[in-house]
Amino acid sequence: MEIRTLADDELRTAQTLFMRSLHRPPVTDEQWELVGRSFEPGRTWGAFAGDVLAGTALSWASKLRVPGGQVRGLAAVTRVGVRADHRRRGVLTGLMRAQLAEVAARGEVFAGLRATEPVIYGRFGYGVATRFHTVTVARDRAVFHPGLPATGEVRLLDTDRALEVLPDLYERIVRARVGSMARPDALWRTSFGWPIGTGHDPRIAVHTGPDGDEGYAVFAARRPDAGNATLEVDDLQGSSPAAVAALWRFLLSIDLVDEVKVLSRPVDEPVEAMFVDQRAVSKVVPMNDLWLRVVDVPEALAARSWGGPLTLEVRDALLPGNTGVYRVSESGVDRVDAEPELSVDVDVLAQLYFGRWTVSALAGVNRLRVANPEAAARADAAFALPATAWTGTFF
Numbered sequence: 001m002e003i004r005t006l007a008d009d010e011l012r013t014a015q016t017l018f019m020r021s022l023h024r025p026p027v028t029d030e031q032w033e034l035v036g037r038s039f040e041p042g043r044t045w046g047a048f049a050g051d052v053l054a055g056t057a058l059s060w061a062s063k064l065r066v067p068g069g070q071v072r073g074l075a076a077v078t079r080v081g082v083r084a085d086h087r088r089r090g091v092l093t094g095l096m097r098a099q100l101a102e103v104a105a106r107g108e109v110f111a112g113l114r115a116t117e118p119v120i121y122g123r124f125g126y127g128v129a130t131r132f133h134t135v136t137v138a139r140d141r142a143v144f145h146p147g148l149p150a151t152g153e154v155r156l157l158d159t160d161r162a163l164e165v166l167p168d169l170y171e172r173i174v175r176a177r178v179g180s181m182a183r184p185d186a187l188w189r190t191s192f193g194w195p196i197g198t199g200h201d202p203r204i205a206v207h208t209g210p211d212g213d214e215g216y217a218v219f220a221a222r223r224p225d226a227g228n229a230t231l232e233v234d235d236l237q238g239s240s241p242a243a244v245a246a247l248w249r250f251l252l253s254i255d256l257v258d259e260v261k262v263l264s265r266p267v268d269e270p271v272e273a274m275f276v277d278q279r280a281v282s283k284v285v286p287m288n289d290l291w292l293r294v295v296d297v298p299e300a301l302a303a304r305s306w307g308g309p310l311t312l313e314v315r316d317a318l319l320p321g322n323t324g325v326y327r328v329s330e331s332g333v334d335r336v337d338a339e340p341e342l343s344v345d346v347d348v349l350a351q352l353y354f355g356r357w358t359v360s361a362l363a364g365v366n367r368l369r370v371a372n373p374e375a376a377a378r379a380d381a382a383f384a385l386p387a388t389a390w391t392g393t394f395f
């Protein structure tokens with residue numbers, strides 16, 4: 001099997017392979033006009049069995065905001081697929097190894113992805129780092145609490161104008177949010193259900209408050225055969241609770257709608273508390289958000305804030321340069337020759353990094369090793385975050 005980055009004239013074959021692997025038809029010529037521009041140079045991998053392209057994976061250059069507020073390079077991995085007649089022969093394994101080496105060579109500290117199936121990526125060192133809630137509100141019960149902020153105005157934008165407004169607005173909104181990622185241009189253009197023949201017809205609402213644009217929602221109506229529609233909101237972002245509330249007010253004011261379903265909200269957002277009758281929130285479904293791979297362990301440890309000192313061992317079979325014992329604290333990170341208080345595999349580090357789990361919780365199910373109960377408490381304090389992380393971007 002030969003594994004190498006693809007040339008420009010091989011990208012459409014790779015796109016077709018990926019679409020087929022998700023049981024979707026190849027892109028049309030018209031769609032390719034758009035999709036063809038969403039590959040970043042030198043970042044699309046192919047695995048060849050003889051002349052046949054058997055598998056592919058790509059990444060986009062992005063950035064991730066870590067605990068404490070610093071940002072570091074993130075390879076946003078997507079369009080992973082292996083031909084149905086070449087599965088379970090190590091094609092993905094070869095692609096993942098090559099891609100991780102590439103990401104490390106680029107100096108990107110993290111790789112991240114959204115997984116179709118949770119069993120695929122743990123073996124390559126990825127772990128679920130953040131979670132989100134899909135929230136559905138029934139319109140007939142949705143009476144807002146009288147104290148809920150009601151500020152500003154909402155206007156609808158067409159797609160072209162939205163592509164000018166939303167990228168900057170998004171970057172401003174997430175500036176303070178730990179776990180958020182920068183959205184590559186390709187993502188805005190292709191992965192947002194923009195009308196590229198999917199039958200999806202998204203509309204865009206922007207909220208303006210006293211200081212200008214403060215939030216937006218991208219939504220589309222799914223109409224059942226009989227009755228009113230469900231408004232499916234693919235993306236809702238606001239710079240403050242007031243901006244988010246204003247967008248909920250707008251979405252729930254739209255006629256011929258039974259319910260509003262927002263795909264991704266932070267797990268600690270008090271949506272129920274917006275309503276007089278909290279049963280207005282008819283469904284909350286917890287989901288995996290970002291699958292994280294720490295590619296450069298010392299840099300990732302140095303970039304984030306710590307709630308206390310800790311001696312931590314990390315084991316990484318695929319990128320063995322990461323394996324070692326680290327002393328972390330607010331004043332920095334050193335490799336040390338010492339007995340660790342906590343030992344983790346690199347996929348477990350990903351699950352601790354943004355506070356998805358506590359060390360004590362994972363010790364209870366043997367996903368890591370702590371030297372003693374006091375060490376578990378110290379490690380909990382070291383990893384603790386003041387606020388829940390949320391990524392909230394699909395790619």
Ligand SMILES: CC(=O)SCCNC(=O)CCNC(=O)[C@H](O)C(C)(C)COP(=O)(O)OP(=O)(O)OC[C@H]1O[C@@H](n2cnc3c(N)ncnc32)[C@H](O)[C@@H]1OP(=O)(O)O
Binds near residue numbers: 022077086090091115
């Ligand atoms: C970020 C994204 O783009 S997510 C999209 C991922 N793509 C898809 O889901 C499309 C459909 N699926 C596929 O194309 C392929 O089945 C892939 C990419 C998931 C796996 O590719 P393969 O080349 O078959 O994987 P590979 O042979 O390297 O498997 C490595 C190991 O993972 C296991 N594995 C891989 N996929 C799965 C799965 N879906 N379920 C269970 N085990 C799996 C294999 O059994 C193998 O384990 P083993 O070495 O113990 O036997």
